Amino acid sequence: MKQFLFFIAFSLIVGKLLAADPVQTLDNGMKLHPKTGAARTIEISVINSRVVRVQASPESNIPFVASLCVLPGLTPAVPFKVSSNSEFAVLSTDELRVRVSLLTGEISFMDKSGKVLLQEAKRSFSPFVVENDKGYTMQQVFSGMPGEAIYGLGQHQSEDFNYKHKSEDLFQYNTKVAVPFILSTNNYGILWDNYSQSKYGDPRDYKDxxxxxxxxxxxxxxxxxxxxxxxxxxxxxxxxxxxxxxxxxxxxxxxxxxxxxxxxxxxxxxxxxxxxxxxxxxxxxxxxxxxxxxxxxxxxxxxxxxxxxxxxxxxxxxxxxxxxxxxxxxxxxxxxxxxxxxxxxxSPLEKNGNLSFWSEMGDKMDYYFVSGKNMDEVISGYRTLTGKASIMPKWAMGFWQSRERYKTQDELLNVVSEYRKRKIPLDNIVLDWSYWPEDAWGSHQFDLKRFPDAKGMVDTVHRQNAHIMISVWPKFYTTTDHFKQFSKNGWMYMQAVNDNVRDWIGSGYVGSFYDAYNPEAQKLFWKQMKDNLYVKGIDAWWMDASEPNVRDCTDMEYRKKLCGPTALGSSSKYFNAYALMNAKAIYNGQRETDSNKRVFLLTRSGFAGLQNYSTATWSGDIATRWEDLKAQIPAGLNFAMSGIPFWTMDIGGFCVEKRYEKGQLIFDQTGNENADLNEWRELNLRWFQFGAFCPLFRSHGQFPYREIYNLAPEGHPVYKSLVYYDELRYRLMPYIYSLAGMAYHNDYTLMRSLAMDYTADQQTYGISDQFLFGPALMVCPVYSYKARSREVYFPAGTRWYNFYTGEQMEGGKKVTVAAALERIPLFVPAGTILPVGEVMQHTAEKKADDIEIRVYQGKDSKFSLYEDEGTNYNYEKGAFSTIDFDYNHTDGTLSISDCKGSYDGMLTQRTFRVVAIGKTTAAPRIVPYNGVKTVIKL
The missing domain is CATH 2.60.120.380 (Jelly Rolls)
Structure with missing residues (x-):
């Protein structure tokens, strides 16, 4: 009896002790149960010293759900501490403090000094049931910090740039890409790990x-x-x-x-x-x-x-x-x-400058807080979570020519031949949709009447030192063998088939999309591509309609029915990540097939983690309008600041106004130009000038044809400027490819808002029509018809050089600058080292054995020239080289380091032509270089 009473007393004491300490220390963080608030359970997990994961649930346990975008197996490799008192639990790393209220569950994120970076304000859950799926609609509001700017969220077309005090719908659609990641000028980011239709900011729907x-x-x-x-x-x-x-x-x-x-x-x-x-x-x-x-x-x-x-x-x-x-x-x-x-x-939420993520459905709330010393470090943390950005094949950094569409193999081959004959640089030709027989979409077969020898076509492109990308849709007509292979396993979305939805081809055909959320369906999709297309030597993949877009212009609820149910659950729960799963299918498939040939994918949609699958996104079927040209600048910048570095667009716009289609004088060689032709040529030129400084440089669209020689006759000012910027792209290849190397090795972002490099200058926060292409070039596109000048803001703290003339401009002010038809404003900050090579017809034509090194004086400067084999994955194994350039402004010396690293075929002897640009431009200093450190006085 005494033993029994002792046991009861002991149990009561232990129970009280447990109740008094509601914080549980885990191997990777802590778990707690707030007394009030929407979440009954919260877990904080350490990823590294500046990245933590937050999971919250209205239930007593946090359900396990495998992430589609965050890498598996991320465990803390850094020490952390958990402490608590009667009010708060605190998890600390060397760089972060995460404080959680034991009463409400609200979380504050602080730096190591205790300065608040971000804090939660309100959390909510409400049950949501669809089909056989049960989950929650959820919202997390954060108290935003005064004075900050917010970027990211993917790519959208409403010309919004800084999302502070604004909202955005996060769903996938043609021209619209949802990436649930935000980046703050206060050097933090939030990755919201949810795949349903979501909203940033105000969660209300617009009303009639x-x-x-x-x-x-x-x-x-x-x-x-x-x-x-x-x-x-x-x-x-x-x-x-x-x-x-x-x-x-x-x-x-x-x-x-x-x-x-x-x-x-x-x-x-x-x-x-x-x-x-x-x-x-x-x-x-x-x-x-x-x-x-x-x-x-x-x-x-x-x-x-x-x-x-x-x-x-x-x-x-x-x-x-x-x-x-x-x-x-x-x-x-x-x-x-x-x-x-x-x-x-x-919205009071917008007025207050608060931040919010809302999602229609999920099993739990799951997000990551990422901090850093600068915005690049925050993006690096994002890629720690979602994967490295592969180095694209070097040829992908060159110029791509495309149109909707090359209808025969002769049309395609003639374009490549014409570029080579005219000595206009080109690296990639794109074969758009409908190369298959009309009634065989998804067969991956060529229409033999128009493409009698597809393998011979590909070989001919390769013999002319170009590459070929082909359009592959995740779409299959019901009559194809490929559809039947998927459907017999239950791997097709069948709503469109059951509803007899016909597409726009011919009299209309019934088909649908495969379920990319099914791992076995992913393997089958790649196998079909490999057996029919990869064997012919196709170099890269253009993944169209990857939202997925089963049918245009439906209401949202019917869209969800057309896109599911998925292998993982309802399409309501898995609405936004299809393009990521589709990219994963091809990337994994090709790397397994040919482990040392770089994969390259271009997709019309995207999601967090896309960069991990060597995939870029283009901005969809945008219009041939000046307002659409302007909208691409903030769209591309926000996409880049969503952590995915490779982005492109249809230079010139895809969908063409009818005034450009009819009565068009595009092919007239007499010099007579009507008003529409004048505008068409200028629009395409201004777009091309902008596109030359985007991560990927690609011309595409509906008729009229977009080839340089079809836009204007040789000798025309438009023709000459188009060729100039194409050649300049190739002259900048040592610089551009070094940036691509930095994207992998240093988690760098190529296309950058001014705020990323000049965060201390708050005037940069709202500049949406200028950007940096790497650290060296400030690009100022022209997006108004007949504009021959534009206003440019020069960030404070440095002087700026005119790229073309060397003229200098002080920072910290707006200036109206000249913008002749043939040139867009382009500036270089003092303290820049810019490598410039020779004009090439394709990226592999010449090795970089003779490079001009431009030193823009006024500040100390550094640059690392990166090189590797350009086509394989040996760089992942350490096969690459770097040469560091270090300019000391005080003593006027340029140090060229020992060459670090090696790879097969690397240069051992080369010439650097060093040009000092300051008050005057000095004659080049010829510097022979054999890989050994060299110091020269400028």
Whole structure:
């Protein structure tokens, strides 16, 4: 009896002790159960001294779910400590302190001195059930820090840049890429590990205009006046309380006899808001669209092709009790087109500068906090989590020519031959879609009438020292053997088949997409590619429609039905990561097939971790418009600052306005140019000038043809400038390939916002139309028709050199600079070492045995010249070399280090032509170099 009483007493004491210490130390962090708040369980895990993982659940345990984007097996290799008192538990590393409230579960992230970098404000969970999947809708709000700028979130097309005080929808669609990672100028980042439809910032959906009191043209309350006009037939006038024609379902609300081919609509009337507020508006448009509020043109004309709408956002203040005039003019682009205008009141979350991630569905909340001494270190932490950025094959850094589409093998081969004949540099030719028989999409077979000898075609491209990339979709017609191989195993998305959805080819064919979330389906997908295409010598893969885009312009719920269920669960839960899984299938497949040939993939969508699969993204089927050219600059910058370094776009835009298609004088050699031809040539030139300084340099689009010699005749100023920038790209190859090496070895970012390198200058935070291409070149694209100057901001703290003339400019101010048609403004910061090589016809034509080393004086400077074999993975095993250049401004000496490292075929003798650029430009100093350290006085 005494023993029993002792046992009871002992158990009560132990229970009280356990209850008094709710913090459990784990091998990799700590676990706790807050007394209140939305999360019953929180785990903090150490990845390294500056990266931690946060998991939270409303349940008593954290469920295990294998991440699709974070590398497996990440365990802490650094010491950490766990301590607690009655209020907080604290996990500490050498660089971070993570403090958790034992009452509410709210977390603060601090540096080692205790300075708060970020802290949670509100967490919520609500049950969510779809099909057989159970999970939670969740949101985490953070108290953002004053004065910071926020970048990342992937690639979006609304011209937003700094996401502080802004919001963004995170889902995949043509021209829209969701990457749930943000990067702060306060040198931290958040990776939100969730694959469902998500939102950054304000989680509310935009609402129809009937949230306001509406008045028509006559002043009658309840609706706006919609006037439908067309060339044939009388106008249709009706009252409408919403402008909501955004998908295949809602577009049916148009008048039955409205003709999209020659019609136009004007919505007009007045809005009356119930509160004084700055409202956010979201315009969804295909066709030509303008918006006025109170007679102010808030949206100048924008255009998108009928089948591929875009979203543009703007804000406007409305006053309680005061009507605001509104007018929307819309002209469809022919065929069924889409338009919508919705609005939202301002969000307290945005006003306060708070940050938020919301996701429709997940098993738990799972995110990573990453800190660093600068923004590059934060991106390095992101790649610690999601994988290194492979070094692309060197040829991929050269110029790519493409069009929609080369319809025969002769067309494709003639383009390569023409480039070689004209001595215009080229490294890659792209074979776009529909090289297969019309009724055999997904067969990976060539139409023998148009491509009678595909293997011979590829061999001919290779003999001309070029490479060939081919378009492969994850799409299969039901009649193909490949579809049947997938479907018999249950590896196809069948909703489109069951609904008899026909695509736009010929009379229309039924097909669907394979389930890339299934590991066995991934292997089959690669096997089909290998057996039919890789054996022919194809060098690289263009993975189109990888969102996946089973059908254009559907509503969101039907999109989810078309894209699932997946092998892992419902498409609601696994909505955003398809492109990542598809890239993984090809990367793993090719490396297993040929372990030492570099994989190269280009995909229209993406997700966190894409860089781990040697994959780049392009910005989708954008339009041939100046506003789309402008939008690509912040789109590319935010994508790069999402941690994925290789990005490109269709130079010139993909979808072409009809005014450029008809009556086009593209091939006229007389010099006579109509207004549309003038604009077409200038638009393509300005886009090409910008594209020459992007990580990947690629021209593509619908007719008119985009080859340099088809854009303008030889001798024309446009032709000469196109060739100049193509040749300049190749002259900069020693520099560009060194940046590619830095992306792998140093987790570097090639395409950089000014804020990344000049974070102390807050004037850089909002500069969305200039960028740095590596540390040496500030690129200032021109995106307005007939502009021959533009305003440039020169970051403070350094002098800037004009790349073309050597003229110097002090930093810390805006200056209007010249921008002749043939040149875009390009500047170099003082304290730069820039290697410049010779003009080459392709990247392998010459070894870099004679390089000009430009030293832009004014500050100390460094640069490391990186080289490897260019086509294989020996660099992963240490087969590469670096030569360090170190300029000491005080004594005017340039030190060239010993060559470090080695690889097969490396140069042992070379010449450096050192050019000092300062108040004057000195004659080159010829420096023979044999791999031994050399110091010269400039």
């Amino acid at each position: 205009l009937n949230q306001f009191s509406l008045f028509d043209k006559a002043g009658k309350e309840g609706a706006l006046t919609a006037t439908y006009t067309q060339k044939s037939g009388n106008p249709i006038v009706r009252r409408e309380s919403a402008i909501d024609y955004e998908n295949l379902t809602t577009v049916k609300k148009f008048p039955a006899d409205f003709n999209f081919n020659d019609g136009a609509v004007v919505w007009e009337g007045e809005l009356l808001s119930s509160q004084t507020d700055v409202y956010k508006f979201s315009l969804y448009y295909a066709g030509y669209t303008k918006v006025w509020i109170n007679d102010s043109l808030v949206v100048p004309e924008r255009w998108r092709t009928s089948w591929n709408p875009n979203t543009y956002r703007f804000s406007f203040p409305l006053t309680k009790g005061k009507r605001a005039k509104i007018k929307l003019e819309w002209k469809p682009d022919g065929g069924v087109s889409y338009v919508g205008l919705k609005a939202l009141s301002s």
